[in-house]
Amino acid sequence: MKINLIQLNKFQTFGAKNKKIRDADDIMRISLNEFPRLSSTYIDTFYLSTQNEKKSPLHHLAKYISNKVHSKIMAQREVIKKRTSANSAVMPYALTLAGVEKNKTGNCEEAAICALTALTANGIYNSRRMLLYLQTDFIDKKSGECVYSGQSPLDHSFVITTMSDLKLDEAKDKDIVVVDPWLGFTDSLSNAKARFKQIYDVTNLDYINEYQKSAFKLKITEQTHKVPNLADYDIKQKLILVNADKYNENDMKQLGNFMKVYYDGLVKKPQNIPASI
Helix, strand or coil: CCECHHHHHHHCCCCCCCHHHHHHHHHHHHHHHHCCCECHHHHHHHCHHHHCCCCCHHHHHHHHHHHHHHHHHHHHHHHHHHHHHHCCCCCCCHHHHHHHHHHCECCHHHHHHHHHHHHHHCCCCCEEEEEEEEEEEEEECCCCCEEEEEEEEEEEEEEEECCCCCCHHHCCHHHCEEEECCCCEEEEHHHHHHHHHHHECHHHHHHHHHHHHHHHHHHHHHHHCCCCCHHHEEEEEEEEEEECCCCCHHHHHHHHHHHHHHCHHHCCCCCCCCCCC
């Protein structure tokens, strides 16, 4: 995930007044404590030693550690993929949790899974792991019609939830809470999208823009046998959320029951209320 660190600093002092967001934040932090992990992408993004252009010994050490962590995470994912495909009865995310617990490593995908399972352990089943995509639309200036739309993954995973019995498919944007443990925030959907827009470094999206322009030209040329003139089209982009997994609410309930038994530390304990004087 390529981000703009300067913009990210704008969001470090966030205080939520919405109770659902506060509760989601509490559960996210519990998941971070229960499943501590080292992230190679976090090291590459946030550790100043990896940004050292002088290639100092500290830089080389940081990159060495990052590469080792990355290799371990990729190997772990490959093993999980093979075992899951070979046995459809495997509990959702159980192998990922076991891997994170054992190896203490994981990037945004693992972080999101840990947060999602923590939500289910607390009875919040209307939750999903999502992927962030950039949608590029090409609009014909004359007709106003969208003649081509392409979606590009932005390599980031997080969780959305209603923090209630309200189903996500029936929820409106205002009902949805975003839980992003890799970036370390919980927020409303609209605010989360604003955060994502702010922190992505536009210069790092150039390759997506060029790819989508090429794909658009190829598609239109195939249809019309003429190379389109980009000047005849407005190009609009927006962030969209795409389901990362195919689990349903029953799967989440099953997972929640599993988590309560085997990872009871994820269950949020009631806060002590001082006696009134």
